[in-house]
Amino acid sequence: MRKKTVHIISHSHWDREWYMPFEKHRLKLIDLIDDCLELFEHSEGFKSFHLDGQCIVLDDYLEIKPEMKDLITKNIKEGKFHIGPWYILQDEFLTSGESNVRNLLVGIEEAKEYGGLARIGYFPDAFGNAGQMPQLLKQAGMEAVVFGRGVKPVGFNNLVEKTGDYESLYSEMQWNSPDGSGLLGVLFANWYNNGAEIPAEEEEAKVFWDNRLEDVIRYASTEHLLFMNGCDHQPVQKDLERAIATANRLYPDYEFVHSDFEHYVQCIKEVQDNNLSVVTGELTSQMTDGWTTLVNTTSSRNYIKQLNRENEVLLQNLSEPLAVFAAQSGKAYPHAVLKYAWKTLMQNHPHDSICGCSLDEVHREMEGRYYKSMQVAEELIKESMRHVGSDINTIALEGQEAYPFMVFNTTGWSRNSVISVILDIERKYDQSLNEAYDDMKALKIKQFVLVDNNGIEIPCRMEDAGVRFGYDLPEDKFRQPYMARSVKVSFEACKVPAMGYKVYTLVSKKTPVIQRETLVIPNGMENEYLKVTLNEDGTIDLLEKSSGKSYGHICYYEDTGDIGNEYIYRQPNGDKAIVSKDYSCTVELIEDEPYRAGYKVTQIINIPEAATETLQEEIQSMADVKIRRAQRNSRIMPLEITTYLSLEKHGRGVKVRTEFDNRMKDHRLRVIIPTGIEADYHFADSVFEIVERPNKHYQGWTNPSGCEHQQCFAGIKDEKAGVLAANNGLYEYEILPEQNNAIALTLLRAVGELGDWGVFLTPDAQVQRKCSASFEIIPFNVTDIESDPAAEAYQFQVPMLTCQISVQEGSLPLQYSYLEWEGKGIYLTGLKRKNGGEDTIIRWFNGTGRDSHLMFRASKKFKYYKSNIVEEHLEELTGEEEIIKLKVRPYEIVTIGMEEI
Template sequence: MNKQQTAHIISHTHWDREWYLPYERHHIRLVQLVDSLLDKLEQDPDFKSFFFDGQTIIIEDYLQVRPGNRERLERHIREGRIFIGPWYILQDAFLTSPEANVRNLQIGHKDARVYGEVSRIGYFPDTFGLTGQIPQLMAQAGITNAFFGRGVKPTGFNNTVSDDGYESSFSELLWEGPDGSKVLGILFANWYSNGNEIPVDPAEAKVFWDRKLSDAERFAATDQLLFMNGCDHQPLQTDLPEAIRTAQRLYPQTDFVHSNFADYVGAVAAAALDRGLSTVKGELRSQRTDGWGTLVNTASARVYLKQMNQRGQALLEKVAEPLASIARLHGGEYPHHLFTYAWKTLLQNHPHDSICGCSVDEVHREMVTRFDKSRHIAEGIVEGSMQTITQAVDTSLFSGFGEDALPLVAVNTSGWSRTGTVSVELDVARLYLREGLTLEVTASRMKAIDLDGRVLINEQGTEIPCTVEDLGLSFGYDLPDDRFRQPYMCRKVKLTFEAEDVPALGWRSYAWVRLQEGEGALLTGKVSLLQGEQVLENANLRVEIMADGSFALTHKPSGKVYRDLGIYENTGDIGNEYMFRQPAGETPLTTQGFAAGIRVIEDTPYRASVEITHEWAIPASADSLLEDEQRSLVYYPERQAQRSTATVLLKLRTVLRLEQGGKGLKIESFISNTAKDHRLRMLFPTDLAASTHRADSMFELAERPNEPAPEWLNPSNTQHQQSFVDVAEAGAGLAVANLGLNEYEILRDGRNTIAVTLLRCVGEMGDWGWFPTPEAQCQGEQTAEMLLIPHDGDVVSSGAAAGAYQFQIPWITAQAELHPGTLPAVYSPLRWSGKSAALSSFKMNEDSGDLLIRWFNMESKPCELHLETDIPNRGFYKSNILEDKSAVLDCSSTVALELPVGGHEIVTVGIGLG
């Protein structure tokens, strides 16, 4: 009898590296699993293959404990019985930066090639929603498919499946990105455990397969059925060959095979040619569901982790890599080995249960250490690169101001010219302890250094307003490459000033110099951005602070006024680390109308700052019913707990900062949190007529509706963001940029208010059991930083998007010596323009030694990328996400390049060096 369908059984384990147990507890189980797998592969040829969950870090973790089994492991990989890659780790898609996703893919490919072939499987089994550009990311990596468990189907408690509401007719679909890239999408419609623990006993197998075959046929578009033999931390099913033989005897018309993803994909692709698969476009965020199972509020669980991640990512990809590349172009080292180590350490915090903040407390404590370790490496790379750069910059133009002139450089590693307030610490004078003076004499001489009569000038000799803070006597040391450490004492000062028009990927030089005899200060008169204590104003913005601490923001170019900004909102949260749940019937508390303390804390020509304080009595926690419901595993949407009648003081300190040349208003929020089971947000009513908004996502400004789909029942409609969210109408718009605040909501309040989550405090992990997480209550001092950027209605052409991206990137400043050099005082190795292009990466490739530069088009319309450089090179070529050379560009010049960029295209240009 002819076989009518094929049952592809794929052995795997979904390996959450850390989650409901700390890493090392899971690590023990991983070693046991792989030990048993290697034994089984060697003992039973009928156990065909095993999939290592798409992440190569499993190999690292195993060999860390079992280094002697490397040869065994490698042999099975090369024989095609263990499938590895393409990722280093299985990351969350929305909470990790675009470049972090790229590095994850690059490192996974590199590590997999050491052992054998890389699996060309776009694997996202449990990722909490998927970004719209993943099809293009996969296509550029040579991957034609994407396997995922969430995003296009109704998912309820414990991953139950509903029959309706699908964006796709089948579990097989075509997924199209905003640029038009398409991949074959495979939805785990019955989850990635639908073939788990297959019975050998015929009677049990009959019951099992009657149900499983029916479930798979219900969603499958073809006669190729997928059964995933494994689940979270699932031990190996060693009797699987026997179970398959039992199934084959019971169902002779079905061909049961111990399969793998490559064979399954090939079979489905061939069988689906005439099936008319549905095409799903863009983001997969479970938009067509009741909204209770999207896990979106992991974006606000343990906000401190997201903030540390933002700092770490920005320092590596937007500072250390560009600086090391520039240093390499001028004789320095590009430390690929250190970058790989720093990236791997950071990426180990990017698995979905880690960066999402939805694990037990021990997991997240270890994450803090990893963030610190990665940052320390990045800081070391930055320091070394800056030494190379400052040694090459020609600062001799300042020698006319005396031998004690103190040069410095302000470096802008963003993709656009930049103006902003910077600070730098200078050693005015040093005395090395090797000089043999007593410590008392050394300290006395440094304290006696005269700081009077100095001013800050730029490379043209123009005096720049600055604030000088005397940091007094300071201890320091050098760590030379050729001798023992060299301690010293110095007199240190901190200068703060506005660096103006610093070129993209470049710098501008300054010097703190002593006025010559007979010279007076060039600056005269008091310049202020303040009008009284409650109004800040520059050429672009006017900010008027009200008695309750809210403020009105006027965008002078358009005349648009935004009112009632900066109000705090507080609600209870009886949900968990995965999902927010406000107590039924609760009215949110706000600071509107609540008197605030207001005082000026900074008044300089380059910046003014006003402090706003509140001491706000809010409920201390949820009531006692919440813990009873948590212990009883009551599904969080069905909980009846309310907030406690006891109160505590929530102390809030808000600082508004306006810079002289700023086009945005910076907001710093300092929160002294003593409450539990609550959420704190800041509200920004836009009063703009818009039915959609745009949010920065992975290589994309995603456009999302303000109103959810009809199926949406959750009163909350929070969403993910990366750098900013924007609401706009014709002629006016307001973008809210953030540092590590990944959750926002457009309120359905008639004002299109942007609500940004600053803090969310809960006491349990959630999901499948009772896992208390007291540290997720985020007690103590917390901070949040935002930048409000009003614009003319087009977030891209107005430069607001560029300003939001620059907000992510710290300025880098460094003291220099007074000397001639090969690089000018104001310099950038690269000049580029592109109407809707955004620079994403500037780094060196380890294999070729070439410079690789990446942009993405923020708009759907094509744009023209123009590039000029004075870097000696062999020519330009187009690359892909993996930095393989894909095409030599038709360009006879090694100085300039014109390159068309398609709508939403991610484009990587290589510059051949050497």
């Protein structure tokens, strides 16, 4: 009989910041790494240490001790420290698909620079696992994926013949993405601390191993047993060599070895008989009672999530594409600066950081990181736009009083959107600023009209923007301050090409066209697609014209108590929701232009000030969230909610902005969108996936809340019509089957404690500040093949940008697309330069369960090749008549490289 092998892997799960702020955790990290180095030198039996699958720990260590880099590198090359493949251990659902890819790119690059890469996808404590992770990791060359949550282990001796979709007989399984690609998956069925603090003395060791061995054997599919020697911020076990020797003496039928993941996975693969369960798609602990999914971290400190999405959009949707455009006009691509901005952003992506479930001090530091990264992105965007703008040929305007500007569209689709731009009519440089200000103030603004690139007049609103101070920073001389007289122009930019720009011009004209069109109707707004009616209770009725489907009394607010913590929402027993439609409102028409109509709706609802004092006692005594008895107190305060509703002339949805000043505690505020659609399933945007989920959880789910993760949108449809709600940084939603299958978006969750293993008060998590949220309600006709509501939703998160340009000669036309493509159900997610290289990298994913075809127009300037998420050159692509066609499998992530000839 072959001995069972006990693989003991030393590690420390390193939350960079959590119940202590970063710098305090870092001091412990320095001790940990120093101790490991000491053991590597003096303990022959201490063979390796797993650095938690992330490279940032080395950045953090070497920033304090740069003199240790050579020794660190030596131990990595010798296989003692195991690092990567990630830069940080992120939350998968609260970071975009492109952020997850950048995380791998940076992690793999830095691991290789140190001389070693652990080819193991590692998620020890992620709060659920995104369904496309096996596909991402397989494309990145990983051998297996190891994770701690999401699947329910059954155990072979429970005599279960067939497991469910999210159950596994063993701790080892096959985890597949929806496209069918998959990896060996290893679940920490006994958690990632089952081998922590192994006793070296025989009596204690006997008790330890007698208890632990059977627990692991219960779930193991082979004779190889996994024991994780460590836990959160666990110091390295210095007497481990002696503890292993003790175990080998006590249990002669077992072989105890100090192991690592690569060796363990290799052993599993060599003896595996392919009798593993197969789990497919996202793993979010679906087969549980619902109390420990930690999904409500998606709404803790929503302001953090909103900053994150803004930061991601600035980098992945704006900075990178615009830098590619500028590079094609000769500007150097800013590889190093973009990497710095991405790394700064990703330092906010660990699950205890982005999830909003740490100390207040942690999240205050996060805001600073976001602003640093966004400052870099904003400057890169400005520089790229100026460079492209300086290459556009506008010489035909010479001799006219004309002020041209560009509108950039960096989404994957031709686009219509209302925008505003500030244009300088005149600047004064060569005099004192005080005198320049007087001159500019005295300047009379002439009559102007707006024309597009074909000279066609465009309806617009022009306002005097007054005098403003500005400055230029030339590359070859000192700063140049000026005073400018400016105007603000608002209009609807139409058919701006995908991944491209369009030039508009303000030109003087004595008799501007009087615009008489209006979208305003009695009590509402209307365009060719939608009719919006405002109701006396503050809700709206929405008619989608092509399907004839109406949605009545949608967009009201619901407030409930929350006696939970940063991890878990918990409504008090017997608490009834307070809804805004029970209160009166005031309605004001605030915009009536040919291109857009807008209303302001103001409501005041009365809600309790906070929870009763019982809650504080329950927090201090560590009472379990499920058994808390606190209620909302009787002190009532007014909450004023202002809703701004707008409909654009060519808009397919109603855009909504909600503003309120939260002065209350211990509550949750959501917007409710009843759909009236009869369906058992809905869909939501996730990481490179539009995932289908059931409206109701499985029968063992006892948590009254059924919240889910989303990225950009969630929606529901039947065979004729549907509606989705797009958002900006609102990651939590819930489908309410008992309320006409309403979509509920969480706008605020205010709580006062961290939760988890100790008493950590977090007054900032009550979010007592001015809050705002933006979303768009997009109804659609399922049979309308011309519209794609998901594409509309993706565009909602990405602003169109403007840049004033000069009257000049140039090589670029007045309208241009850098990438012409098409593909039904295919969505573009990224356009960038190859890491450290000159090739352009483009990425799409198939959001459907059927084959589709991607077609894009080739240029004779480039050779095209199929790549992967780590940007390798895999397969040459050729086409006919300058069109390259590519079949895309269901749910496949496709990356294309463009090499300049």
